[in-house]
Amino acid sequence: MSTSARLIDTEQRLGAHNYKPLDVVLTRGEGVYVWDTDGKRYLDCLSAYSAVNQGHCHPKILAAMVEQAGKLTLTSRAFRNDQLAHLYEELAALTGSHKILPMNSGAEAVETAIKAVRKWGYEVKGVPEGKAEIIVCSDNFHGRTLSIISFSTDPDARSGFGPYTPGFRTVPFGDAEAFAAAINENTVAALIEPIQGEAGVIIPQPGYFKTVRQLCTDNKVTLILDEIQTGLGRTGKLLAEEHEGIEADVTLIGKALSGGFYPVSAVLSNSEVLGVLKPGQHGSTFGGNPLACAVARAALKVLTEEDMIGNAERMGDYFLEGLRSIRSNIVKEVRGRGLMMAVELVPEAGGARQYCYALKDLGLLAKDTHENTIRLAPPLVITKDQVEWAVEQIEKIIV
Numbered sequence: 001m002s003t004s005a006r007l008i009d010t011e012q013r014l015g016a017h018n019y020k021p022l023d024v025v026l027t028r029g030e031g032v033y034v035w036d037t038d039g040k041r042y043l044d045c046l047s048a049y050s051a052v053n054q055g056h057c058h059p060k061i062l063a064a065m066v067e068q069a070g071k072l073t074l075t076s077r078a079f080r081n082d083q084l085a086h087l088y089e090e091l092a093a094l095t096g097s098h099k100i101l102p103m104n105s106g107a108e109a110v111e112t113a114i115k116a117v118r119k120w121g122y123e124v125k126g127v128p129e130g131k132a133e134i135i136v137c138s139d140n141f142h143g144r145t146l147s148i149i150s151f152s153t154d155p156d157a158r159s160g161f162g163p164y165t166p167g168f169r170t171v172p173f174g175d176a177e178a179f180a181a182a183i184n185e186n187t188v189a190a191l192i193e194p195i196q197g198e199a200g201v202i203i204p205q206p207g208y209f210k211t212v213r214q215l216c217t218d219n220k221v222t223l224i225l226d227e228i229q230t231g232l233g234r235t236g237k238l239l240a241e242e243h244e245g246i247e248a249d250v251t252l253i254g255k256a257l258s259g260g261f262y263p264v265s266a267v268l269s270n271s272e273v274l275g276v277l278k279p280g281q282h283g284s285t286f287g288g289n290p291l292a293c294a295v296a297r298a299a300l301k302v303l304t305e306e307d308m309i310g311n312a313e314r315m316g317d318y319f320l321e322g323l324r325s326i327r328s329n330i331v332k333e334v335r336g337r338g339l340m341m342a343v344e345l346v347p348e349a350g351g352a353r354q355y356c357y358a359l360k361d362l363g364l365l366a367k368d369t370h371e372n373t374i375r376l377a378p379p380l381v382i383t384k385d386q387v388e389w390a391v392e393q394i395e396k397i398i399v
């Protein structure tokens with residue numbers, strides 16, 4: 001039995017089957033490439049769901065991690081550490097946010113924002129206790145905790161896990177009229193992804209977010225944009241909201257905030273919303289720890305200093321142009337912004353998963369989503385030659 005077959009067998013036997021990964025066992029990564037246990041190299045076109053925007057094992061993030069790990073890793077927030085203030089300062093300078101709350105996973109950042117806007121609703125907006133409502137969109141993906149799956153419209157994510165957390169009102173994504181109709185005096189916030197990633201890279205019509213922003217302002221509703229996947233360069237801008245010409249009241253980031261080294265997320269906000277949280281009302285043992293802060297500081301530094309955001313814009317345009325030039329009768333649509341892309345196949349193609357397996361054999365790793373869509377999101381350090389090579393492989397399997 002090969003090493004990979006043995007490891008897969010053990011995983012199947014001992015692990016919960018809450019994932020169905022492609023059967024490739026990876027052991028090493030560098031830049032856009034990863035290698036399996038047989039030494040085969042792959043171009044990674046998933047980037048751990050956009051957590052590895054800076055490329056695998058970026059040497060400067062690695063150096064910061066190793067240095068900090070040898071000094072101080074965890075103090076808890078019972079004491080202060082000498083890294084957190086620097087992270088605050090650098091994040092504030094980059095994003096213009098006035099208050100920041102560090103957490104670990106993306107789902108924790110979402111939960112944190114939900115808690116904060118509810119409290120803000122009661123204390124500042126004057127919503128009667130227990131009546132706060134948050135508007136969310138159909139086909140959303142914000143994580144896997146109980147409150148978050150309570151407002152999922154995906155039966156796989158939601159069914160069987162009740163009783164559910166109340167207080168959410170769902171409207172179709174991209175429908176500004178439905179959004180307006182859902183607002184009432186108890187609406188404290190709207191929680192939306194700028195581009196729906198897990199739903200298959202769904203980009204709303206131009207102007208949708210401008211209307212949503214205006215409606216939120218007019219009705220004293222906090223606009224929370226979940227940029228955990230779209231943020232930090234993925235779409236060719238630091239934040240995807242920039243494409244829409246708007247600013248969220250609360251922005252959620254995670255994933256690439258550590259360049260894939262460590263779970264680090266953050267809630268970025270104005271002072272009014274996060275200002276409602278007082279000592280003892282929220283926290284996390286690991287949130288804001290010095291190791292996470294040092295890693296995040298290095299991850300943000302390389303993202304901006306090495307022009308990864310500009311590269312994402314240029315290479316995204318080039319990649320999309322290449323994908324759109326492929327003549328294939330099994331492609332329904334090519335979508336994307338920056339290096340957040342999707343190729344949706346027609347239902348007659350028989351499902352995207354088999355095409356992901358064919359790509360794997362050719363040395364390219366991509367992930368199927370929602371049956372018929374191949375999602376493509378390489379690290380932002382991808383070069384023109386690598387894009388051309390990727391497009392050639394994709395062309396081979398879909399023409």
Ligand SMILES: Cc1ncc(COP(=O)(O)O)c(C=O)c1O
Nearest residue numbers: 105106107141142143226228229
């Ligand atoms: C938009 C969005 N929000 C939240 C999450 C949850 O992040 P995590 O898996 O780190 O909890 C994800 C993860 O894919 C995401 O894409």
